[in-house]
Amino acid sequence: MFVRVEKIGPYEYFSLVENAREGGRHVQRVIKALGRRDAIENSDLLDGLIASAARYSRRSIVLSRFYRGELAELRRRSIGPDLVFGRLWKESSCREVLRHLLAGRQFGFDVERAVYLTVLHRLMVSGSDRHASAWQRRLRIAGAEELTLERAYKAMAWLGEQDADGRSLTEGIDEALYRHRQLLPGELSVAFFDTTSLYFESQGGAMLGRCGHSKDFRPQLQQVVLGLVLDGEDRPIASFLWPDNTADVTTLLPVVERLRRRFGVRDACVVADRGMISAATIADLEAQGIGYILGVRERSTSEARTAVIDDDGAAVPLTIPRQKGETDVALREVSTAGRR
Numbered sequence: 001m002f003v004r005v006e007k008i009g010p011y012e013y014f015s016l017v018e019n020a021r022e023g024g025r026h027v028q029r030v031i032k033a034l035g036r037r038d039a040i041e042n043s044d045l046l047d048g049l050i051a052s053a054a055r056y057s058r059r060s061i062v063l064s065r066f067y068r069g070e071l072a073e074l075r076r077r078s079i080g081p082d083l084v085f086g087r088l089w090k091e092s093s094c095r096e097v098l099r100h101l102l103a104g105r106q107f108g109f110d111v112e113r114a115v116y117l118t119v120l121h122r123l124m125v126s127g128s129d130r131h132a133s134a135w136q137r138r139l140r141i142a143g144a145e146e147l148t149l150e151r152a153y154k155a156m157a158w159l160g161e162q163d164a165d166g167r168s169l170t171e172g173i174d175e176a177l178y179r180h181r182q183l184l185p186g187e188l189s190v191a192f193f194d195t196t197s198l199y200f201e202s203q204g205g206a207m208l209g210r211c212g213h214s215k216d217f218r219p220q221l222q223q224v225v226l227g228l229v230l231d232g233e234d235r236p237i238a239s240f241l242w243p244d245n246t247a248d249v250t251t252l253l254p255v256v257e258r259l260r261r262r263f264g265v266r267d268a269c270v271v272a273d274r275g276m277i278s279a280a281t282i283a284d285l286e287a288q289g290i291g292y293i294l295g296v297r298e299r300s301t302s303e304a305r306t307a308v309i310d311d312d313g314a315a316v317p318l319t320i321p322r323q324k325g326e327t328d329v330a331l332r333e334v335s336t337a338g339r340r
Helices: 037-041 045-054 058-067 080-091 094-101 111-124 129-138 149-159 169-181 252-261 279-287 302-309
Strands: 002-008 011-022 025-036 190-200 222-230 236-243 269-272 292-294 316-321 326-331
Touching (some): 002 025, 011 037, 025 037, 025 045, 037 045, 045 058, 080 094, 080 111, 094 111, 094 169, 111 129, 129 149, 169 236, 222 252, 252 279
Parallel strands (some): 269 292
Antiparallel strands (some): 002 011, 011 025, 190 222, 316 326
């Protein structure tokens, strides 16, 4: 049933019409002629008719009350991100470690929840702390209802604190997480290390930010070098942050030193790419008895070219699965100058 408008001469007329089936065909049957359009619009006939029918329609009652401002504002909150990553946050011991480090500190709000919100925001959409503060209003995150932008800044300042020895709090978090999930002391058998550069668009950052070669084609912006150590299960062990003018070749030995001194890792084989290689680095690793696998360029490294590639020994084919497709490589074990 609906209202139909018909033009007759210079005027338009309203009729209440219904669809019906007569003689095997659909027809429109006029139930009531309501009158001339201009007269109907200037009266309350339609409004009264609609209001009368709306009393028996739940949807119309709710909508009409909403448009009249009689209902509270409708809000939708997403629960998915916290359901998934909140469980991972707990199982990875991040929540427990942060709360242990915060014991005795009087911030007046839950700093662990503020840090978790920042991590969740980075995982889902990324952006600034200001954007995260606005983004959280669309989510339901247990314990984060009272967090404000000012409190987010205080939580980030806490993460940047240093101890009496000049060590950053984030280093302590790395070590606490490693010890929390460690089954046996020094059980780490292989450590993968790599670096990348990150640029940022803001003022400040004079202690770390530098301008240099940009892999993201942003040479005008300040950058930092981020280093990350993973175990054989792709779990992060330790992270590092250096100014952008830090050469990769100078980072490997400090990383190994920290793994041995702070994490108790003694026998892990260190795996890194060609940017970490220098004669001094290799000599130092061998002097300390540390196993290592360092990548080299096939064409520019004469030892790799003559001793490995040109060797006529049997090669073992290997297929490495990737996110998209596979990569086929050949493995050949060669010893030269007493080295494998």
